[in-house]
Every structure is written in C-alpha cells, then in structure tokens.
Amino acid sequence: MELILELKNNLNSYMEDLKEMNEFFYNNPELGNEEYLAKEKYCNYLKKNNFQVEENICGIPTAFIGKYESTKKEGPKIALLAEYDALPEIGHGCGHNILGLTSLGAFLILKKYVEEYGGSLFLIGTPAEETNGAKVTMVENGLFSDMDVAMIVHPSGKGHYRSSTSQAMEALKFKFYGKTAHAAGDPYNGINALDGVLTLFASVNALRQQTLSTSRIHGIISNGGLTPNIIPDYAEAKFYVRANKLKDMEELVKKVKNCAKGAALSSGTKLEIENYEFSFYDMITNKTLSNLYENNLKKIGVEEIFEDEGLGSTDMGNVSHQCPSIHPYFPISSKEITGHSLEFAEASISEKAYEGMEEAILALSMTGIEILKDKELLKNIKEEFNKK
Template sequence: MNVKDLIAGHVRAHAPELVALSHRIHAHPETAFEEHRAAAWTAETLQAGGFTVTAGAGGLPTAFSASLGTGPLTVAFCAEYDALPGLGHACGHNVIAAAATGAGLALAPLADELGLTVRVVGTPAEERGGGKALLLEAGVFDGAHAAMMVHPGSFETVRFRSFALGTLEAGFTGRAAHATLAPHEGRNAADAMTLAQVAIGLLRQQLPRDRHVHGVVTSAGEAPNVIPARSTASYEIRAAAARDLAELRARVESCFRGAAVATGCELRLTRPEPDYLDFRDDAVLAGLYAANAAALGRPAPVEREPFAMTDMANVSHVIPAIHPMLDIGSGGAVPHDAEFAAAAAAPAADRALLEAAVLLARTAADLALSR
C-alpha cells in the first residue's frame, strides 16, 4: 500500500473522533482568546494520538503547539477554533480545527519514514485579535518549513487572496461645559469626531478601489445640554497589499489629528490588534494541493479576487503557506451568516473535513518525498 492510501486509511480510522471534535467545538462556540474548551479538546485529541503538546504556546492561554516526529522537514498545520460573537461557528472554524488535527493524526505513523516533524498549532483569535500574528512574533512557528490550513466556504479555491486589514481605535478628550451657560469654556469631543468623519468621508473619494475605510462612533456624549468631553470610535482599514495598508493608515490617522487641532481636543490613537497582511500563497504547495484535490475528486477550483482577511497571511509572509477554501455544500450560504453556521456541522461538512485532512496530509507527504 502506498503512502497516500495509508493516509486515507488513517483518516478513516480517526473519522469518528474527528467528526465528534468538530461537532463538540461547534456546539460550544468561544470567541477570541476565550477558546479554553476548544483548545483543550483539540490538544487532548492530538495527545491521545502520540503528540507532545505544549499548552499556552507563545504566552497565549488558548494556544498550543503539538509536535511529533524528528524529521528534518517541519510542516505546521494551523487549527483555528474561535467563533463569531452572536453567530457561533458561522465561519466554520470547527471544521478547520478538526481537519488540521486529522492531518496530524494521519501523518503520525508515517512521520519518521517520510522525514517529517509534524506540528499542529492551535491558533486562537483569527476573527479578531490576530492570534497567528502574535504566535509568529513569539516564535511558535520558528523552524517550520511550510504552514497549511483549509477554510470552509461556499466554493472551492486553491490560491487564496485576501485584503490586508488594520484596526484603529480613536478617542478624543475635550472639556465638558454647559451648552448654553458657558459653551465657550468647553472643548467639544463630539465635534472633533464629526470633523474626523467628514475628513475620512472626503478622503474616500480619493482612494483606489482596492482600499476601504469603515468605522463606527462608539460614544459621543450623554446629555444634549452638556458639551461632550469624550468621544470614541472604532475603525477598520483595508488594502490589497500590506504596503498600501501602511500608507492608508497614515492618511486616516491624519484625519483624526487634524480634527484634534481644529477643536482643541486631545487625541489618543491605538491599534487593538496586529495588522493582518495580504496572503501570499506558495506556488509549490499550491500545486501539490491542487493535484491531490483533483485526484480526490474535489470540485474544480475557482479564482477569486480578494474578498476576506486572515491572520494566516502574516504567516505566509515568513513561511511558505497555503490557505485553500473548501466547499462544504452550504447551499449558497456564505461564511458569517447563520445559515453557514448550521451548515458547518452538517453531514456534507463532516465529509469535507475528512477529505481536507487527507488533502493536507497528502500535500505534506508529497513535499517530503519531493526533497
């Protein structure tokens, strides 16, 4: 029996526990940096399969790194498991976690023969927080020669495209005063926020089509007869490439700074999470994955323009990586809606996660055998 048949057999042998893991995570959604149960369940499944698990990888309590084998080629599979606030697993990260776990377990008996060190990294806070970016900075991916994951979706693609994403929290501090008796003594923080929004709205007219600015005001006073002393807002900026994101951030921040000068308010700008970079897929890994997907009879992949963001992109700037999308038969429902959450634990998604585990493991084996 050849290596690829062995991998498929190993995934079949672990299928009940992989599907159970996916459903368990799906039934108990946990949001960014709160994924204590999902991380523990995923790590326990790997540990039972012979992996050595390090909990709290990179200083993040809901991250882990599981390793098996001593080969010279280290391949990391990324297991996401965070959910969306209010929507549960509407992005199908339960499928991602189970597929990465399955790939690791499928390669476990073959790792030394193939010359592999197999690593499964539990990666929290993809939806918000930049978990992989933080783990990358902390050295959790050090020594890896390739990094892979699959993401459930409503279509199939091999070469993933993503926007770079930055977040920005803005706060103006002015001076409260009675709006009628002593308006001249006030410094209106709500006016500062209004000016910043107007400036950003005018800036949008001058932006290329692949750059976007979105934001909401989260506070701007409480009583109409009191000049607001504080206002706050939360913004996202997006661009097709990381270098464009840096330029866009500078221009948006200038809008806030100008408003502070105009109103005499103080400004505080913060970045609540690392920037998500644009994804750079590796042509070699993508080719190996595509060949395996075709051999397995997966739907023909489609090419898509950038449509999403992922912190896996940060990994791809440092380590050869792929992030294929896998059609889970959601009937047209797309990630981040309630119908997709239901589809992520349906029988079609269960079949897809098992095939994803096979594809990831076979791609890693091909990479090892090609060296």
Template sequence: MSYLTDLQEGCKRHASAAFQLNYTIANDPELSGEEVHACAHYVDLCRKLGMAVEENFTGQATAFRAVARRVEKPVLKMAILAEYDALPGIGHGCGHSANGAMSFLAAAALKEMKDLPVDVDLIGTPDEELRGGKVIMCDQGIFKDYDFAVMVHVSPTETNANCHFLALDDYRIAFHGQTAHAASGPWEGRNALNGVMLALHAIDMLRQHVRPETRIGSYIVNGGEASNVIPDYAEVECCIRHSEREYLDKVVAKVMNCFKGAAIATETTYDVTQMGCKYDDFRWNETATQAAEKVLTEMGIPFTPPSDCGSSDIGNVSYQCPAVHVHLALGDTPMPGHSVGIANAVKAKSIEPIIVQGAEIMGRLAILLGTDEHTRTAMKAEFEGK
C-alpha cells in the first residue's frame, strides 16, 4: 500500500476513539491550566496505543508529550500540537476539543505507518487561551529539537493554509488612591477610577500615532463600589497586539507612559501585573505554507489567503522551528470565533468528518516532508535565513 492509503486506513481505525475524545472534552470543558480530565484522557488513549508518555511535561500539570513514532533513520522530526482548554462561560467556543482530537488521530494513524522516515511526537499544550503553555515549553527550548510543528484549528467558514498571528502582551493595571465621601469631602480623596479613565483616554489618543496593525483592547475590571464614595482602588486590563514583536515592545512602552502620566495627574499610584506569557508574532515560513496549500489542493479543500488574525502561543513555537497552523472551515454558516455557536458545533455529529479531514491534513504533511527532500531542505533553509 502507499503512504497515503496507510494514512487513510489508520485514520479509519482510530476515528471512533478520536470522535469520543472530542465529545468527552467538549461536554466537560475545563479552563486554561485546569484541563486535568482532558489531559488524562489523552494520556490514557496514547498509552493504550503503546506510546511512551511523559506527564507533567515542562513542569505543567496538564501538559504531556507522547512518542507516537520512532524510526531508525529519520529525515524529519515532527511535533503535532494538541490544545484542549475551554473558555469561561462558553465552553469549547474556540473548538479546542475538536482541534486536539484531530491531532490525536493524526498521531495514532502515523504511528502505524510503515517505512515513512519521520519521527512524530504528540505534544499536549494546555492553557492557550490565558497564559500560554507553549511559551513555557519554548522557554525551555523544547521545539528547537524539532524540524516542523503543526496543528489544525477549526474556523467558522474559511480554510487557510497558515495564519498570521499577532504578538500579544496583556496586563492588569491597578490604581490606588484615597477614599473619601463623594459629597461631604471629595477634596480629601484621590480618585483611583479617575486614574484609570484618564489613562484610557490617553491610550485612545495614542491610537492615532501607532501603526495600523496595532490592536489595543481594554476593559475596567473594578471601578469602585458606590457612586457616593471616592474609589481608592480601580483596575483595568489592557491587551496590546502587533504583527511584529519588536514594534509591539515599543507600543507597550508608550501605553505604560499613559498609565504613568495618568497617575501623576490624579495623584494616585499604580502597579502593573503581566497576565500570562508574552505571545510572539508568527514567523512565516513560505515553504511550509506552500506545502500545506499543496495538501489542501490535493484534498479538494478550497482555501483563502491568510490575513492578520488574533494571537496564539504557537507564534513562539514558530521561532524555534518551522510551523504551520491550518484553519479548517466547519461549514458555510457564519458565526463569531469564541462563540456558543462553535461550542455547539463541536458537539454535533457533523464535526466527525472535519476531525478526519484535519488529521489527514497533518498526516499528508508528514508524508510530503518525509518524502520530498527538496521541500524539506528549502523549509529548513528558509527558517535558518539561508
């Protein structure tokens, strides 16, 4: 049999286990860093297939690495990434239950293939939505040991061969003032909420003077308790993104000056807490992207050119090895990302062929890169800047 036939037969054999994995996780959504049950399901399934599994991978309680495939003379070492955290109040509105099930299915099918000169690991990467589990892995240099990393992520209506992710920093800024009665002695107070509001106005003015790829989002976490009390505490969260990490760092410095100036003007103090890890932008590899496009074309899956989208900790991975993050359309029904619509879609039976499609995309990429020396060498040379 051919490599492709082997892959497709493997996907058929393990499809029911992948479907059940998706449904189980979709109906038991666990928040970022708390994916205890989801991680345990993956570990159990991998061990049943004879994979050696490392739990508490990189010191993260809900991360794992499973050795799916080892060959005598590999020409490529590939990491298949699985995400499985959910969103507060929504569940799997980003589709991670299905995304991870695709990755498991791809790893299970590749494990049983004969002669393909590719080593494959399935890496469970928790906490993508909040703190960034992949960043912690990158801080330990994990992906420097791989030649290629891949995952497939569901999308409402459009398929893209790869994604332009924005670098991201997220902060909580707490202002501290002096409480006072708002009617009888407001002059005795220092209004922490005024500090927050003035900073937000300054940031709005800053938008005119930053590059158009910049995104700044914020909301007031705590603005006081009563209208007749000068608040001595107020808190705001501010998320800042840009398509390049170097420029983002400059924008962050400008935003921090807005908070500093507002504190001076309102005679308050403030402190800053970084929320989660710093997400890098996605380092583009055109060779790897074209390989993904070739696979989608061969499978008859229509796709559109990628545009700037949100942020993901796979951006950090892309600076340690070539990476591809495919967006795969659920269908033709428009719905927002991070929505109840997607959370419901991954629970429906119609998700099953999408899971198989996603697994086959990753498996075909393993075959292509494992058998096409020119593409494999070009991808590596592009990554190394040669």
C-alpha cells in the first residue's frame, strides 16, 4: 500500500505535463512517419528531465530513444514503447496521443527504482504503427534482441483488456497491365486491366468460404482506370490479408496471390504483385509478464479485466517475437466506443481517459519494479519466452 501511495504522489508531480502533452498531440495530429512535432515534444521533455536522448533511430527521422542506465549496477533492460501517429481525417481516432504518454509516465516513475536496484530503462518512440510500422525496422536492426521485456498499453473504450494475440498481416498490391482502346469504337482491340481487378475481387469473395472464420481479407480498388470511354490499360488493388497465426496467414497469402494469377490469365492482363507496407507478425503475449501486470491492476483497485478477441494487427507483434512482451488495453471512456472513430479521438482527452491512464501507468510501474527487484521472476518470464 505504501508503495502505491509513493507512486501516486510521484505521478501527480508529472500529471499536468502529461495532460498538456496529450492535448497538444490531440490538437496537432500527424500521420505515420511525419510525427515531427510529437517527436520534438517528447525529446525536449526527456532532455529537460535530464535523460539521454538518441534521435533518428534506424534511419527513421521521427523515431527516438530516451534512456536511463544505472551507474551502480547491471540489471534488467526494460523497454517501454510510445506510439504517436494519427489517422487521416479523424486525427487521433486510435488514441496514440495518450498511448505514448502512458509509457512516458511509467518511464519517469521507474527512474528512481533503476537507480536503486540497477538495470536500464528505455522509452522507445516508434512511429507509423497505423501504416509502415517502425517497430518492424527496429526489430530487423536488432534493437529488441537484448531487451528483457517490452511493454506498451493501448487505449480502449470501456474497461481494461487483457494482453492477448493480434493478427499476422501482409499488405499486398496487385498491378494489372492491359492495353487501351476506344470502349465503344473498337473494344476488341483493348485488354481491360480493370477486368483483372474485378475478377480478383470475385475470386477472393469465393475464397472466403474456405478460410478460417478468424481470417480477414479486405481490399480496395486503388486505381480503376481514367474514364469509361477508354479501356483501362492499368488497374490496381490493395489488400490486407490477416490470420491469427503467421503460418495460416502465409498459406492464405498464397491463395490470394493465386486468385490474382487466375484473374490475370482470364483477363489476358500482365500482373505484378508487391508488398506496399511492412508485414506484421502475430502478437505473442508473455503470460507470466501479463499476469504480473494484471495483479498490479487489481492491487490498485481494478476489479474486472476483460478478454480481448485479438482481431486487428500491430507491429508490436514483431517485437513480441524478439523479447517477452505485453500489449494490454486501458479504458478512456465509461461506454463502449469503437476505435478509429472521431468519438474515440474525443474520448482520449477526457477525465475518464486520465483515470485509465493513471491506472495503466501505476500497473506498468509496479510491474517494472518487480522485474528490477526479483531475478527469479525475470527468469520465469524468459523461460516462457524461450519455450515459444
């Protein structure tokens, strides 16, 4: 109890700063890889509070790392992750404004305990979660390979949700090439690239019945020709293909590609397939770490933790294949609201959001302290990870 009070007092001294930053991000939403204002705000704040700051991480201009290492002794390496990208039109409809600040809050609080018990602390600013997830590049550069744990807590509508799975995802672009002709005068001299796209959609729709009920294939026509009286010589579709497990997704991707090859054959078009964004792995929650976080939520009075279905994808999945990770959710509203909406963005600056944020920061901090103090606990967390 004493510790909780101590942490609450400590957090109180930062709360006004966190709120100010949250509203600044809300009022200045930036798309993925364009989060220059947000990055600057974070870096300036970290420098002001005497943390080491590295910028331009893995060649990504809007990524950063805030660092604190114990001068006295070695110990666990704890990574807290911050996202701060927004969505087109609806701004912070995924609440990444408040997401990153939850990690910052825990980072500020944990400094004292790293000083006391040893170890090192990282606040990693990871751009573009909604598109070309920077965590993928960071994982490829080995940034997480020697972390002992990585934690991130995402906002949700009502209630705390358990860290569960997320879907593996691949982003595919299908480019069909044909030949122009007058659509009324001599259509028989043309090769209709749009037919390639339309047949692809029809084949994918037929494929749906043979997929797992949890798999998702969703696409748009990103180029369907110029005008009705020209047979289009170019047409293009973008798809996301998702499944709960990486292996299932890879199988499904093969089938979707076959749909496109069939569509090219029947329409007489030439086909090119490319990945237009990074692929995300499925999220593997470290149960030992997740239980620790949940017990700490209960200690501060959270009564119920809900089960998450794990639909949707995140680049945190890639991190979870590198080191023990969790990705739970904290409430920002007293009613159910859907993500990626204007309503969700508005809720992210409400009093309810700050209550949820405080709970998440306290539970993250308590979890961090236990990891720093208890070597046996970290051993169990890593044993579980190594088994997988």
